[in-house]
Amino acid sequence: LHPRVRRQRQMCIETADITSYINEHFAEDITIKDLAERALLSPYHFIRTFKKQVGFTPHEYLVNTRINTARYLLKNTSMSTKDICFHCGFSSESVFCNAFKKNTTMTPSEYRSDCS
Numbered sequence: 001l002h003p004r005v006r007r008q009r010q011m012c013i014e015t016a017d018i019t020s021y022i023n024e025h026f027a028e029d030i031t032i033k034d035l036a037e038r039a040l041l042s043p044y045h046f047i048r049t050f051k052k053q054v055g056f057t058p059h060e061y062l063v064n065t066r067i068n069t070a071r072y073l074l075k076n077t078s079m080s081t082k083d084i085c086f087h088c089g090f091s092s093e094s095v096f097c098n099a100f101k102k103n104t105t106m107t108p109s110e111y112r113s114d115c116s
Contacts, residue, residue: 014039015053019061026065027089032058066090067103074108075115081108 018035035058036046050058066088073084082093090096100108 014041015050018050018058019054022058022062022065026062026069027087029089030062063099064103067100070096070100070108071104071111074112081112084108 018039021035021038022030032043032047035050036043039046039049041049047057050056050061054061056064070084070088073079073087074081077084079087081096085093085096088096090099097107100106100111104111106114
């Protein structure tokens with residue numbers, strides 16, 4: 001194989017590893033620096049490569065994963081918004097509510113009411 005093709009295949013494998021890592025550890029404090037180190041890339045190159053492969057920046061992918069988990073929990077459990085917020089890895093309720101509203105155009109409470 002040509003070195004460039006080999007490197008592109010390696011990047012796809014690394015991206016798959018990183019998305020799996022995010023999916024398993026989204027509730028933890030994950031930084032771009034940590035993810036870039038896992039991929040053995042500089043943070044700048046990692047962000048560019050990840051976005052090219054996945055369609056989202058690593059941060060967007062992490063927030064989307066957290067929001068999708070929160071949506072599931074709001075719809076299917078009686079956990080409080082505060083508990084869901086911290087269970088999904090958000091640093092505070094205000095950060096959670098702002099991210100949730102930006103992503104879904106409703107507050108977590110409105111979303112839960114809509115699902116009832």
